[in-house]
Amino acid sequence: MTVCVFHQAIPGYLGRSDIHLSLTLALKGDQPDTVYLRTEPDNEEQLCAMKPVRSESGWVWYQAETDWAPHQDLTLYAFKLVWPERSCWVSASGLCTAMPPLTEVFRISRYHTVPEWISAQVFYQIFPDRFHCGDPRSTPASHQYDGMDGPSTIRRRWGERPNPEQGGNEFFGGDLPGIVQKLDYLQQTLGVTALYLNPIFSSRSNHKYDAENYLKVDAHLGGEAALAELSAQLHQRGMRLVLDAVFNHTSVFHPWFIAAQLNDPEARARYVFTGDQTSDYVSWKGHAGLPVLDMAYPDNLRDLLTGESAVIKHWLRPPYAIDGWRMDVIHMMGHGPGAANNADTVRIIRQAIKSENPDAYLLGEHFFEATSWLQGDQEDGAMNYYGFTHPIRAFLAGCDNRYDPLQLDAASLAHWLAQARSQIPFAQQLAQLNQLDSHDTRRFITLLNGHQPKYRMALGFLLTYVGTPCLYYGDEISLPGGDDPDCRRCFSWDESEWHAETLAFTQDWVQLRKQLPALQGGALVPLYAVGDVMVFARVLADSQCLVALNRGGGCDIDVVDALLPLAADWQHHAGEGSLKPAERGWELSLAAESIVLWSRSAR
Structure with a gap:
């Protein structure tokens, strides 16, 4: 008889105090003779028999308490199920016969927490020079820096294509006052709740990843007064602001x-x-x-991070009071050439930010796997290229992160996603920043050659997957773009150039993300992954969402019910598809190239 299991660090399944953890595991099906909680309090195995505490609809809930690991921040644990003739394990990657490696067991940080507000957000990334011009008088004039040993600036008309030969030297005029003027669009029309801005500090380039003064907002973007105004306007609306720090x-x-x-x-x-x-x-x-910069040099640490007047603290304070930092190439910051002592440097960054505002977001940029930085004592979350962008790109667009051919079926997609999730604490899973594209990548719609149905699948997946979704400006209107700088085109404010159907789709799914608690903080339960179809659930103790992606033709599939019982019927929210009860679960009818969302709640 099959066994269904559920555990994750959500309310009702994990309780914490200063002394110990209370852990709950739910099992359905062939109940074991003994259920153990496995920990390593002194790097040696300790097995604690769990007690059944309640049962319902074939499910039995087992519970045990354990002390925090005394020798390290992370407490690592797994569950062992024992029958007379067999045994198996429950780890963060699911059921397994072999004892799971420590990289895949459940883990929770005792001393380091992630701000709870992060997973409730829908972020929007803006490359300031290309979003909206609020004050044309501040735009750099052509040849402004001539005779100053700098590159020759070029002023361009809004909407012209960026010229690869000009790179960072051409300016279109977007600025911070322009963002303020479009806050109604961002909040009311689109529904986003937080902004992440590419660098805004003084620089002669349009991208500003080459700062000349970390304590000055570039005058061409509006200066410090414009940042203070933007921050005030956002916070009055209940929105958040994250800035880009380039300290490497x-x-x-x-x-x-x-x-x-x-x-x-x-x-x-x-x-x-x-x-x-x-x-x-x-x-x-x-x-x-x-x-x-050499992070071994004390004056760099003092001026950028640790000093009372350090740059990283300055912008966290009023009148700017930003809500967090995205740290550019955080994994490269270290002592001397290379990245020696990088982990220590990142811990110093974390301590500096949290000492000023414990509720501030520390987001790291990693184009590849970031597991070791996401164990609680360094970053809250990373730009989730490895655990989100790359796998969904391969599944829908057929290429990898370097745009080389890579084909994934649904099973391979689900495996990649599960492996990435299982190696980091659940709090960090929720704080991962998921994006389809960014200022450093080709636009997803361009990778799909403009194919809108698959693009809307990708947008729907972005807004339902575990982690915090982030739209790159223009994603909602299918703004195209190839390699940098083409991926940094101007946002068109001529609505006749918008893809209206995709905008409406994005608006609807953004609202669902904000309305359904399970999409914000729920655990992810894989349910089906075969061929072109993947089905998963987002689960809280009293609410659930069911999501089905189908990149192929219309089909009917049977999905086994492995979800915790809820005395509620499924409600269809979005997408073309139907659900009806079947012998062991549900029969789903899915339209071609579609994503569908249902939910149910005991509330």
Whole structure:
């Protein structure tokens, strides 16, 4: 007889106090003779028999308490089920016969928490120069920096295609006042609740990943007054603001680097030099304009992170009071060349942010796997390229993160997603920032060659998967774009150029994300993954959502009911499909290239 199991760190299944954890495991089907909670309080196995505490509809709930691990922040645990003739394990990756590796057991941080507000948000990423121009007078004029040893600026008309040969030197005029002017669109029309802005600090480039002054908002974006106004307007609306911090490197026009080039010993110590010549400096990925800072140098830590007037703390304070930081290439920040002692550096970043505002969001940029940074003592969450963007890109667009061919069926997709989830605490799962595309990638609609049905599938998946969804500006209107800088086109405010059906779809699914608690904080339960179809549920103790993706033709499938019992009927919310009871669960009828959402609640 099959066994269904459920445990995750959601209310009703995990309780915590200063002394111990209370853990609950639900089992349906062939009940074991003994259920054990397995921990390692001193790096040696400890098995504690769990007690049945209630039963309903074939499910039995088992419970046990355990002390926090005394020797480390993370408490690691799994469950062992024993019958007379067999045994198996329950880990974060599901049921398994073999004892699970420690990388896949459940884990929870004792001392480090994730701000609860994060998973309730729908983020919207804005590249400021390309969203909306609020004050044309502040836009850089062509040739503004001529004669100043800098690149020649080029002022462009709104809506023209970015020129790859100009890169960071062309300006279209988007600014912070322009964002303020469009807050009604963002909040009321689209429904987003939080903004993440690409860098806004003083720089001669449009992208501003080469800061010249970390304590000045670029005048071409409106200056500090414009940031204070944007923050005030957002917070009055109950919205949040996250800014981009680029502390791994500076511009060659930063005063520190200018002094280093004049052989000032203290300024040279701020950067990574490999020889005595002024040209012997390490730059980010070989880009000569981005000299790398040395995080072993105490003055860098003081000025950027730990000091009372440190940059990272300054913008967390009024009148700006931002709600968090996205840390650019956080995994590369370290001592000397390379990323030596990076983990220590990231812990210092965390302590600096949380000392100023414990409820602030620490988001790390990682284009690949970020598991080791997401164990509680470093980042709250990462830009989830590895655990979301790359797998859904392969499933729907048939390519990997480098745009090489990669085909995944639903089973392979589900496996990739589960593996990524299982290696980090559930709190970090909820704080992962999920995106389909960004300022660093081709637009998802372009990868799909404009195929709208699959694109809407991707948007629906973004807004229902575990983690925090983030739309990149223009996703909602199917704004296309290829490689950088084409992925940074101007947002068109001519509504005749919008894809109206996709906008309406996005609006509907954003509202569902905000209305259904299980989509915000619920555990993910895989239910079906065969061929072109994947079905999963988001689960809280008193509410559930059921999501089905079908990238192929219309089909009927049978899905086994492995969900906790709720005395409520399924309600269809969005998408083309139907659900009816079957012998062991439900029969789903799904339209071609579709995503469907149902929910039920005991409330």
